[in-house]
């Protein structure tokens with residue numbers, strides 16, 4: 001029986017994974033209801049054998065609250081099988097065995113952005129621009145697919161061995177079809193939460209994502225949080241009164257353009273807060289001429305977002321027709337089952353192997 005620190009894998013689970021070529025190794029990190037492990041994937045082709053390293057997020061639903069199991073996990077899996085973008089962590093395959101889900105994905109060798117900043121110090125303006133653009137394009141793609149991330153934070157931005165940033169963790173994401181969400185549905189981190197979210201009023205999740213993007217940019221260049229979040233009321237007051245400033249250590253090294261961008265993103269008035277497209281086309285981005293044009297992969301992904309959104313919405317509409325309210329609650333599980341059972345349809349939405357029950 002493998003004991004990878006906290007995770008106990010039963011021999012049968014180990015065997016099931018190993019027959020498919022996967023082996024879990026040391027722990028890379030953990031979140032609220034999941035542990036993430038380094039994993040080895042071996043492909044055999046006759047006598048040839050090749051191995052590649054992946055990360056595997058293991059979610060044990062027997063240890064998670066009902067809300068998470070019924071609501072957030074199905075949403076995360078549903079979203080994971082639909083997305084495919086150069087700046088979003090690539091999902092390799094997803095397996096479900098009894099109470100455990102194994103989400104195999106690309107391994108980000110340089111860990112998450114928070115770890116990176118804590119280890120290496122504040123990120124230079126030039127590097128922040130590159131990473132902000134990658135993050136903004138990932139969010140633009142999601143928003144175009146009517147998906148709001150809702151938990152944007154440094155821990156969910158992963159850094160690869162080539163120093164590219166990839167967005168991860170769709171545990172709290174949901175479609176943002178103009179639906180308004182109340183504070184009870186907010187589960188992200190306080191420090192990154194927009195003022196309208198803290199107020200507990202209905203809010204637009206896509207616009208709230210942009211605030212979090214501003215907090216991430218602030219943290220990148222300052223290696224500090226913009227606000228003191230020990231008291232929610234005080235935090236909200238600081239946010240709406242724009243009571244934040246760049247650290248004296250970095251303020252003189254930063255351009256006026258980046259300072260303006262942070263201000264436009266951490267804008268308490270949602271009617272004035274920038275939309276994600278404005279970050280991509282900002283004067284700050286244009287300071288690096290390499291960043292003014294989209295790569296082929298970025299353009300293709302964006303074009304696909306619109307197409308995918310349409311076919312996905314059509315398929316959901318079909319599925320939901322005739323369902324009563326009670327059945328509607330179960331439909332989130334059905335989406336998962338459908339994508340596992342109907343691999344043809346699922347393939348349209350994903351580059352991953354999709355959810356396979358083993």
Ligand SMILES: Nc1ncnc2c1ncn2[C@@H]1O[C@H](COP(=O)(O)OP(=O)(O)OP(=O)(O)O)[C@@H](O)[C@H]1O
Pocket residue numbers: 028029030031032033034035036055057089105106107108109111112151155156158168169171
């Ligand atoms: N692909 C990966 N490569 C390297 N490290 C990773 C990878 N995926 C996750 N991690 C590490 O594991 C941590 C937890 O992962 P993740 O955020 O997906 O878990 P979670 O339970 O969904 O977290 P949360 O409680 O924030 O929702 C990350 O912050 C990161 O440090």
